[in-house]
Amino acid sequence: xxxxxxxxxxxxxxxxxxxxxxxxxxxxxxxxxxxxxxxxxxxxxxxxxxxxxxxxxxxxxxxxxxxxxxxxxxxxxxxxxxxxxxxxxxxxxxxxxxxxxxxxxxxxxxxxxxxxxxxxxxxxxxxxxxxxxxxxxxxxxxxxxxxxxxxxxxxxxxxxxxxxxxxxxxxxxxxxxxxxxxxxxxxxxxxxxxxxxxxxxxxxxxxxxxxxxxxxxxxxxxxxxxxxxxxxxxxxxxxxxxxxxxxxxxxxxxxxxxxxxxxxxxxxxxxxxxxxxxxxxxxxxxxxxxxxxxxxxxxxxxxxxxxxxxxxxxxxxxxxxxxxxxxxxxxxxxxxxxxxxxxxxxxxxxxxxxxxxxxxxxxxxxxxxxxxxxxxxxxxxxxxxxxxxxxxxxxxxxxxxxxxxxxxxxxxxxxxxxxxxxxxxxxxxxxxxxx
Numbered sequence: 001x002x003x004x005x006x007x008x009x010x011x012x013x014x015x016x017x018x019x020x021x022x023x024x025x026x027x028x029x030x031x032x033x034x035x036x037x038x039x040x041x042x043x044x045x046x047x048x049x050x051x052x053x054x055x056x057x058x059x060x061x062x063x064x065x066x067x068x069x070x071x072x073x074x075x076x077x078x079x080x081x082x083x084x085x086x087x088x089x090x091x092x093x094x095x096x097x098x099x100x101x102x103x104x105x106x107x108x109x110x111x112x113x114x115x116x117x118x119x120x121x122x123x124x125x126x127x128x129x130x131x132x133x134x135x136x137x138x139x140x141x142x143x144x145x146x147x148x149x150x151x152x153x154x155x156x157x158x159x160x161x162x163x164x165x166x167x168x169x170x171x172x173x174x175x176x177x178x179x180x181x182x183x184x185x186x187x188x189x190x191x192x193x194x195x196x197x198x199x200x201x202x203x204x205x206x207x208x209x210x211x212x213x214x215x216x217x218x219x220x221x222x223x224x225x226x227x228x229x230x231x232x233x234x235x236x237x238x239x240x241x242x243x244x245x246x247x248x249x250x251x252x253x254x255x256x257x258x259x260x261x262x263x264x265x266x267x268x269x270x271x272x273x274x275x276x277x278x279x280x281x282x283x284x285x286x287x288x289x290x291x292x293x294x295x296x297x298x299x300x301x302x303x304x305x306x307x308x309x310x311x312x313x314x315x316x317x318x319x320x321x322x323x324x325x326x327x328x329x330x331x332x333x334x335x336x337x338x339x340x341x342x343x344x345x346x347x348x349x350x351x352x353x354x355x356x357x358x359x360x361x362x363x364x365x366x367x368x369x370x371x372x373x374x375x376x377x378x379x380x381x382x383x384x385x386x387x388x389x390x391x392x393x394x395x396x397x398x399x400x401x402x403x404x405x406x407x408x409x410x411x412x413x414x415x416x417x418x419x420x421x422x423x424x425x426x427x428x429x430x431x432x433x434x435x
Contacts, residue, residue: 003095010304048094154293157341175219
C-alpha cells in the first residue's frame with residue numbers, strides 16, 4: 001500500500017524464481033529487469049531512497065537488506081539492517097508498505113507478477129493479489145452463467161451481496177437483481193413477502209401482491225441471511241427451487257417462475273441442519289456451488305486494492321488523499337472484525353477529519369489507531385481532553401518506535417512526564433519496538 005498514493009492500489013511481485021529484487025524510488029511504479037539480471041521495483045514514493053532496500057536469496061530463505069537508505073527499512077515496525085523474511089512480515093520503505101507472504105499454491109502453475117491496474121478481475125469488483133483466491137474467483141465466474149444455485153458464505157461485511165450482484169451481471173440474465181434479507185422480515189410475513197398473496201388472504205391484504213420471488217422473474221434473487229429463514233417457509237422455498245413455481249398466500253393456484261437463486265449467510269448451515277433448524281433437502285438445493293469469502297484479516301495482501309477501490313467509489317473525498325506511514329501501519333496491523341464494511345467506514349471518517357488530505361493515525365477510529373501497539377484500556381474513563389492526549393501519545397509513540405526521549409522532544413515535555421502519561425494510559429513503549 002502506497003501512503004503517497006493510496007489510490008494506486010496494490011501490486012504482486014512473485015519472488016519464487018528471484019535471486020535478487022532491488023526496491024527504490026522512481027517516477028512511476030514499474031517492475032523491470034536490470035542489466036545485471038536482478039529485478040528492480042520502482043515506486044513513486046518521495047520518502048523512499050532511489051536505492052532503498054534489496055531482497056536477496058539466502059539458501060532456502062529470502063533476506064531483506066537495507067541499501068543505505070535515508071529513512072531506513074522497517075520490518076514489523078522495527079528498523080533493520082538485514083533480516084530473514086518470515087511469512088506475514090510487514091516491510092516499511094518510506095511511506096510504502098509491503099506484506100511478505102509464502103503462499104502454498106493449489107495449482108501447478110506458479111503465480112506471476114500482477115499489477116491489477118492492467119488486468120480485469122475474473123469477477124467485477126473483486127480484484128485480488130492472492131493467487132489462490134484469484135483461481136477460486138475464476139471458477140466462480142465459470143459458474144455464473146449457469147442456472148446453478150450458489151451459496152455464498154462468509155463473515156458479516158465481507159462483501160457477499162457485492163459478489164452476488166457481480167454474479168448476476170456475469171450471468172447476463174435479462175431480469176432484475178432482487179435482494180431480500182430473510183432476517184429482517186417478521187416471521188409471520190415471510191411467505192407473503194417472498195411468494196406474494198391474493199386479496200383477502202389475511203387482514204390488510206387489500207390487493208394482490210406478486211412477492212419478491214416473482215419480482216425477480218428472469219433475473220436473480222438473493223436470499224441474504226438464509227439461515228434466519230423460518231422452518232415454516234423453507235418448504236415453500238424448496239418448491240420454488242425444485243418445481244420452478246410459487247403459490248401466493250391465500251391462493252390455490254401455482255405460478256411458474258424463472259429465477260436464479262443465490263443465498264448468503266454468515267452461519268454454518270451444516271450445524272443448523274444437524275440441529276434440525278434447517279431442512280437438509282433445502283440446503284442441498286441451495287448449495288449447488290459453495291463459495292466462501294475470506295475475512296479481511298486473512299486477505300491483508302489486498303488491503304491496498306480495497307483502499308483504492310473505496311477511495312475511488314464509496315468514500316467521498318475532496319481531492320487527492322495521502323496516508324501517513326503510521327496510519328498505513330495501523331491499518332495493516334488491525335484485525336478488521338467487521339471486515340470491508342468497517343474499512344469503508346474507517347476511510348469515510350478519516351477522509352472527513354483530515355485537514356490537508358494527509359490521513360494520520362489521529363484521523364483513524366480509536367480501535368484502528370490502537371493497533372499501533374499492544375495497548376490496554378485505561379483503568380478509568382477519560383474525559384475528552386485526556387482522550388485527545390492519549391491519542392496523540394499513541395501516534396507519537398508509533399512514529400518514534402517506542403523511543404520515549406524522542407516522544408518527549410517532539411511534544412516539548414520532560415521524559416518523566418511522558419513516562420507518567422504512558423503509565424496513566426497503560427501504553428507500553430516496548431510494544432512499538434518489537435512489532
